[in-house]
Amino acid sequence: MNLFDSGIPPEIIALQLDIEEVEVEEVIKDLNEKKDHKNNRLIGNKKVDNASVFYVDALIDIQKIITASQSSMWKALRSDPIFTAPFDETQEILSSYYNEKIKLLILNIDIVGSTKLSMNLPIERVSKIIQTFSQEMTKIIRLYGGYVLKYIGDAIIGFFNVSSDHLYTLCINAINCARTMINVINQGFNPVFSQYDYPEIGVRIGIDYGDNVIVKYYPYVENVNDLTRYDYKTIPKTSELISDKEPSYDILGYTISIATKMTTYAKVNHIIVGQLIYDVLSKEEQEYFSVVDINPENWNYISDETGSIYKLYLNRA
DSSP states (O other): OOTTTTTOOHHHHHHHHTSOHHHHHHHHHHHHHTTTSOOOBOSTTSBOSOTTSOOGGGTOOHHHHHHHHHHHHHHHHHSOOOOOOOHHHHHHHHHTTBTOEEEEEEEEEEEESHHHHHHHSOHHHHHHHHHHHHHHHHHHHHHTTOEEEEEETTEEEEEEEOOGGGHHHHHHHHHHHHHHHHHIIIIIIHHHHHHHTOOOOEEEEEEEEEEEEEEEEOOBOTTOSOGGGSOGGGOOTTSTTBOSSOOEEEEESHHHHHHHHHGGGSOTTEEEEEHHHHHHSOHHHHTTEEEOOOOTTTOOOBOTTTSSBOOEEEEOO
16 A cells, blocks of 8 residues: 555654664655566565555565564563554544545454453453553554554454555555564564463454445533433534534444454454455465355355355465
């Protein structure tokens, strides 16, 4: 994905990767000079064509990300860190699409093993681990041009704004984003846990693509004694019940529902994608995935494209 289309300026990329801004600019310049050439780059170490848009993996050092994430986990377990979340920028981007149908790539990542952590460690310790996990996964999502919609316990829902002209590239970036997340868990976090003799964790990641709608929720003033007296549907926007706080925006639709539900069918430390994403990939890339055999009684969602059961595909180990 073109990092500028993602709203990430070179200085922010440099800050996140702990490198000089000039290095980022040099890479961008080099990619621009090659944009008329084919660059057949497959998922991971293979190749894909169309170098006219940026592939995030071409700009980042994954080993640096792993090292930085590992350092964050060490610090979190040894101190009392401050955690932040970029929800302001999420709300800003969603507000620009309010009440519109918009195509998005939805990514859902869920920790496997958090229950075992909770059973073996003090809750304060588990809290730091989950918060650090959320913080570092958020950085990765942003680095790949995505946004974090919300944290739900030990799960994170992120999204990527889709340009139909670059759908293929965006799908590759979302999949590589998921691969980087898994690498951070395996090579960054778990070695720290083993040093403390803590249980290791894994993740399941689901990615799907399709239509969504952006909805708005108005906050209410805090001094209303009994909101049950009011009919939420008939309160005008000018009512004194509406506070002066900013409204909040959320994503609703079939795609976000499917993405969260399909994640449960992924193996630990694997990526599961919907049929719409699988169909965008090249034949060579599709070989990295295999169709998931699910009982129709458990998975009976119908594809608008084919009229049959919507297929899911799991990446090969």
